[in-house]
Amino acid sequence: MPVIGIGTDLVHVPSFAEQLALPGTGFAGVFTSGERRDAADRPASLAARWAAKEAFVKAWSASLHGSAPVMGDEALAQVEVVRDAWDRPRLxxxxxxxxxxxxxEAHVSLSHDADYASAYVVLSVE
Structure with missing residues (x-):
């Protein structure tokens, strides 16, 4: 499967948790109910999912090098981190x-430890 884009993102969990707690935060519309359920509203787990969405947009952007972007921030709400029966993440x-x-195909790896969460996304064609 040829790779067409790669993206990564790192999130500082305490800062993310502060933003998440702000009244009227824009994060509410970005996470699906499934993501909130799977993350159990734990800031580190939600931060990893946010990192995955950002890494996805970066990978997609890399695949369009030299072309105008197709979508703006609304793309973040159309990417969902799901888990399989063994808790492996997928987009x-x-x-x-x-x-x-x-x-x-969108492949994702998530990680969080202490104050940081990260995600790595690879886009490939079938």
Whole structure:
């Protein structure tokens, strides 16, 4: 499977938790109910999912090098981190993002330790 884009992101968990707790925060509309359930609203787990969304956008952007971006911040809400029966993460794309990236596989790795959460995303064609 040829790789078409790679992205990574690092999130400072305490700062992220502060932003998450702010009234009217924009994060509320970015996480799906499944992501909130899987993360059990733990800041480090949500920060890792945020990092995955950001890393995905970076990987997608890398795949478009030399071309205009297709979508803005609304793409973040159309990327969901899901888990399989063994708790391995995967990205599920829907809406316009899924239509734009039909035939593209999105692979993700998540990590969090102490004050930091990170994600690494690789996009490949089937």
């Amino acid at each position: 599920r794309l829907f809406g316009e993002v899924a239509r734009h990236l039909s035939g593209v």
